[in-house]
Amino acid sequence: MFIRRRSEKKKKSIIREYLEALIWAVVLALIIRTWGVQAFKIPSGSMIPTLLIGDHLLVSKSSYGIKLPFSDTVIIPIGDPERGDIVVFLYPEDRDKDFIKRIIGLPGDVVEVRDKTVYINGKKLEDHWGKYTDAMVLPSGAQTRDNFGPVRVPPDQYFVMGDNRDQSYDSRFWFGGRGGFVPRKDILGKAFIIYWSWTDHGFGVRWDRIGKILH
Incomplete structure (x- = not known):
């Protein structure tokens, strides 16, 4: 026993x-x-050339503050999102989806696009991120791609755009072209590095992109 x-x-x-x-x-x-960090894969070309289809990147979830688990409540503020940050967020038109774009307009900013040129508070943005693949400038009134606004960004919200400006579904188009913003609480984190990258069809590794710091 x-x-x-x-x-x-x-x-x-x-x-x-x-x-x-x-x-x-x-x-x-x-x-x-x-x-900590979370891994994401890029499925579309809205951020070309900064991010390519098949890029795998890491996102820092504590860049702007530490939240309570399973909550939007920030318990330790760290910093504010800045213009130019590449962020992953809950897509405003379908919060079950994650989107990745670049912050262009900060809370209180007046954002306007005139003939593909972005203006912030009436001044031309030094927009070295934006790339354009369509030489045609669509007239104002009929669309929001090349001419948009002006709109003022509400408190605690952000105006975002894809770097591939002619082929990005972003703040210019959401909610029927009336413009849309990303609430700060819906920002999941800041993208900071590419840790792996496949070609579009997954047949080869883009070795030159592995370890690329995002900015």
Whole structure:
């Protein structure tokens, strides 16, 4: 009986160790996912040439503050999103989807696009991020791609655009072309590095893009 009891106790001890290890693994995973980094894959070309289809990147989820797990509540503020940041956020028209764009307009800014040129508060933006593939400038009134606004960005919200300006569905187009903004609470994090990259068809590795810092 003594030997059997020792065996049962040893078995319970092993089971307990496995359970504790599993619990800690889950806790660590939650901490990393909530406050650390998360991996994303680029499925479309709206951020070309900065991001290509098949790029895999890491997003810092604590760039702008540490949130309570499963909550939008920031418990430790760190910094504010800045113009030019590449951010992943909940798509305003369908919050089940994640989008990635570049912040162009900050809270309180007046954003306007005139003949493909972006203006912030009436001044031409030094827009070295934007790339244009269509030489045609579409007239104002009939579309919002090349002529948009002016609109004022509401408090705690951001105006975002894709770097591939002629082929990006962004703040210019959301909600029927009336313009749309990204609430700060819906920003999941700031993209900071490409850790892997496949060609569009997945047949080759873009070695020159691996380790590229995003800015």
